[in-house]
Amino acid sequence: MTCKKNITLSVNGVTRQAEIEPRLLLAHLLREELNLTGTHIGCDTSQCGACTVMVDGDVVKSCTVLAVQADGKEVTTVEGLGDMEQLHPIQQGFWEKHGLQCGFCTPGVMISMVGLLKENPNPSEEEIRDALEGVICRCTGYQFIVSAVQHAAQLIAEGNAVKETIVSSGEGH
Ligand code: FES
Ligand code: FES
Structure with a gap:
């Protein structure tokens, strides 16, 4: 038992x-x-x-x-990350830049990229691709994912809101 x-x-x-x-x-x-x-x-x-x-x-x-x-x-x-009333910028980025096809990898990719953007708010394409290592997408060829992350970084820089649960997550630990 x-x-x-x-x-x-x-x-x-x-x-x-x-x-x-x-x-x-x-x-x-x-x-x-x-x-x-x-x-x-x-x-x-x-x-x-x-x-x-x-x-x-x-x-x-x-x-x-x-x-x-x-x-x-x-x-x-x-x-x-967000909801229909308030998408997280990474979700908005994927939406606007067509960052997914089948979507199976997308939750893991989004969380990984939120982690990247917390550490590095303005990542280069190379840094995004490095951070994507270990998260496999079988559909997109990654280019649209890179575009989506760059767009999300721009949205955050412009002051688009991130839900409080994400902002607080990791702070103070
Ligand atoms: S299910 Fe965790 S790495 Fe594949
Ligand atoms: S969108 Fe299909 S595995 Fe990434």
């Missing part, structure tokens, strides 16, 4: 509790226990990046993190 653990974490600004097996991966907690299916699982080798989320502001592949390791932390998934 497996001993279950109780964990409490903040997901997209909302406190969530779960009773889980210690072996449960964060990706599975998000998708199967919390019904946040925007975080995708595209491989079993930690290579595709479709499962990328933020934990305390750090970009991580949620298939490489145990859910118990997120106990007490702040997790941001693609669902927390």
Whole structure:
């Protein structure tokens, strides 16, 4: 019999509790226990990046993190970036610059690029492509993703609002 653990974490600004097996991966907690299916699982080798989320502001592949390791932390998934009333600039960038095709990689790509823009608000094309390493897109050829990220950087520089949960995520940790 497996001993279950109780964990409490903040997901997209909302406190969530779960009773889980210690072996449960964060990706599975998000998708199967919390019904946040925007975080995708595209491989079993930690290579595709479709499962990328933020934990305390750090970009991580949620298939490489145990859910118990997120106990007490702040997790941001693609669902927390924005909504129809207020798209995150990265979502607006992807919308306007056609940064996706099938969309399977898109949640992980967006979270990775939000992490990049927090560190580097004005990345060069080379820096964007470097940051995309580890997040595989099988459709776009990446050029439209690069354009979308550059557009998002411009929107943020122009003062477009970012939801408070994202701004606060990672600060003070
Ligand atoms: S599911 Fe592929 S890296 Fe996590
Ligand atoms: S848009 Fe299809 S995998 Fe990236």
